[in-house]
Amino acid sequence: MSVFTPVPEPVLADWLKGYAIGRLVELKGISAGVQNSNFFVTTTLGRYVLTLFEDMPRAELPYYLHLMAHLSRHGLPVPGPIANRDNEYLGTLQDRPAALVVRLSGGSEMQPGITHCEKVGAMLAGLHLAGQSYGRRQENPRGAGWRDATAQAVRPFLPAGEQALLDAELAFQATVDATALPAGAIHADLFRDNVLWDRDEDGTPHIGGVIDFYFAGFDALLFDVAVTVNDWCTQADGQLDPARTRALLDAYHAERPFGADEHAAWPAMLRAAALRFWLSRAADFHRPRSGEMVLVKDPDEYRDILRLRAAGVPPLPR
């Protein structure tokens, strides 16, 4: 989330007349994130997040919005999109497709412990179980096709050693068939900054929100687990922390048990997940876009994670 397209307050105030959420009280840009323009919007009746979609095809957006609505109405802390008075989730603002969603409470935890990882594992399983009854289908926008195209685009910018790593990994991934694994709607970007934490009365952290579903798509559920483990359970040196990894995977496994095919595919999935973020970050790094507030993440972190995962990973729980 960043701001690429400014929205003047009077323009927003007028646009909000198409909704039943009262009048604009406050509008504030959000600086986190890398893809769309996002704002906190407070009205007389509630608190929302406004997203202007910067370079996503309009036809693909209902998949994300209805997925969020689906997961939210299945009881998971996912920001439900807000329908306007014409009953539509998707509108147009500043010549961009635009949507409001519920603003959930809580803040990111960038130093997660075992309890956080356990809760994230259980939540991810809940998302996957609820997603099984989601009726729409759209391929993972950062799946195999995107991977190969992006690899071609960024390869020329890489030093020789990284080109060799990339070539070897692409060759390895070409031998992996993930299409037979249990699949469904996956978040595909469940990083620490996309989970909001609240506290119970007794101080125990709980998940107040899972946000940013704009990389979601249909793919292997295990790929989503791998993306999540690579972010939540990785130490500063890039190695997986054994206790956090076990906590996340055990909690997931308790809700949706891993199958034999998933045990076999696990090392390849962790590598595929690392490759996907190395590539997207390398693409953003070498070919950045302009914007009012843009966050570019370090590609080297995921290059190193990919190298380490290729050297061996702990097994899934049985």
Add this chain to the structure above:
Amino acid sequence: MSVFTPVPEPVLADWLKGYAIGRLVELKGISAGVQNSNFFVTTTLGRYVLTLFEDMPRAELPYYLHLMAHLSRHGLPVPGPIANRDNEYLGTLQDRPAALVVRLSGGSEMQPGITHCEKVGAMLAGLHLAGQSYGRRQENPRGAGWRDATAQAVRPFLPAGEQALLDAELAFQATVDATALPAGAIHADLFRDNVLWDRDEDGTPHIGGVIDFYFAGFDALLFDVAVTVNDWCTQADGQLDPARTRALLDAYHAERPFGADEHAAWPAMLRAAALRFWLSRAADFHRPRSGEMVLVKDPDEYRDILRLRAAGVPPLPR
């Protein structure tokens, strides 16, 4: 909300396997309310309210649940119902129709000030505006038909002076045609105990939730305003507090302006709203039901409010 039907924890834990919200952590009966059995349910993934519908026809329940879903997805702080893994809102538990909804945060404010009334007025207008696009229609279950039948049933229990008041009011209401007024889905029970208040960072109260839609139905929007004003703006002596009444009505009027027909009907609507609660409370008082925890409210309060409203009321804002 009360508890008429107990739910053992193992029974609920088993029932929750049909949902994607994790495992049961805590189950707790709720003692407030007069109609259904209600429980706070905490799972590993969230906090919910469970309702067992005690004597409402199952066929009428989807109207309420889908109305809550509709208002929630229009951005209003209404508890959205939770779909199970078969995508259904309505299930069966302990041989009763049963549903889970989101548990919203906040507590009731039984001594509302001007700011509370202003916010309730704006919220009620938001509910009415969003309700205009709700596709289902079910008559107000406490509308004119119920009123006349209930009046016949409780009349024999009343002392002579109250019988005369009742007869006179029924005769007056028979001359009122509310069917030409702007109508839609109304909450019809927006009392102080059905609004949950939270606080902003700066301490300003805001509405965290509007709950208990199980008296909702299609009726004159102004009837809903009258029900709300009679509860939120009435002093201990039964008279309307001028400042609170004005705050609520002005805030509503700013979002959905009152029409000329509504100005004319306002005194009759305040009386109809008072009569409706006098009758339901008298019926509960003279013919109580049994239950583990049952709350019976004093009918005399609304008998007195009816008398006072019949003596004159302040006009709607123009």
